[in-house]
Amino acid sequence: MEYLKYGGEAFKYLRALACFYFRLTRQAKDVYEMLEPFLEDRRKLRRRGRAGVVLTFMDEFVDELLTKERVCGTSLWKMPKREVLEDLEILEPRVSPLGDLEDLLEEEDEAEKENGTREESGEISDRDDMEVDRDERRSQSRGRSRSRSRSP
Numbered sequence: 001m002e003y004l005k006y007g008g009e010a011f012k013y014l015r016a017l018a019c020f021y022f023r024l025t026r027q028a029k030d031v032y033e034m035l036e037p038f039l040e041d042r043r044k045l046r047r048r049g050r051a052g053v054v055l056t057f058m059d060e061f062v063d064e065l066l067t068k069e070r071v072c073g074t075s076l077w078k079m080p081k082r083e084v085l086e087d088l089e090i091l092e093p094r095v096s097p098l099g100d101l102e103d104l105l106e107e108e109d110e111a112e113k114e115n116g117t118r119e120e121s122g123e124i125s126d127r128d129d130m131e132v133d134r135d136e137r138r139s140q141s142r143g144r145s146r147s148r149s150r151s152p
Contacts, residue, residue, distance in 0.1 A: 012043045016061055020072065023065045028079045029090050031066070036094065038062045047072075 009015075019038060023031055041058040048054075064071050069078055085091040 012041075012045060012058060015041070016045060016058065019062055019065055020074075023071075023076060023079075024074075028085060031079065032082060032085065032091055035062050035066060 015038070019035055022034055026034070039059045039062055041062070043058045045056050045058055045061055046053050047056050047061075061071075065076075066079070066082075069076050082091065082094065086093055
């Protein structure tokens with residue numbers, strides 16, 4: 001457990017190995033409580049697999065440990081889903097670091113409905129401007145190429 005807390009700050013692969021070991025050896029409640037804080041660790045990891053080396057992140061690795069039954073070519077014991085443990089009141093509901101993102105999105109949708117129809121994003125007009133710019137460039141480049149005289 002000390003490798004996760006203290007050694008993991010300086011050595012990301014030590015933290016990944018400790019997380020993997022923790023997932024192999026501990027009960028579901030302990031695994032969720034100990035590994036979930038590392039879902040905020042955004043450091044890069046290189047993982048070697050059959051297809052070669054793949055770039056991933058610590059939070060993705062920890063998410064795989066929490067949700068999948070096979071990680072790093074090793075079969076893990078089937079861990080109950082977090083929702084089941086929350087329903088049984090073994091775990092407290094998890095608070096996302098993003099906050100209430102869904103609530104914010106719903107408020108934005110309601111505000112747009114109150115203002116009437118949704119405003120266009122302007123992508124179409126931007127594309128039209130781009131096409132006009134392309135046409136102007138083409139006509140300019142054609143004019144330049146025609147004005148050049150070839151010398152024998």
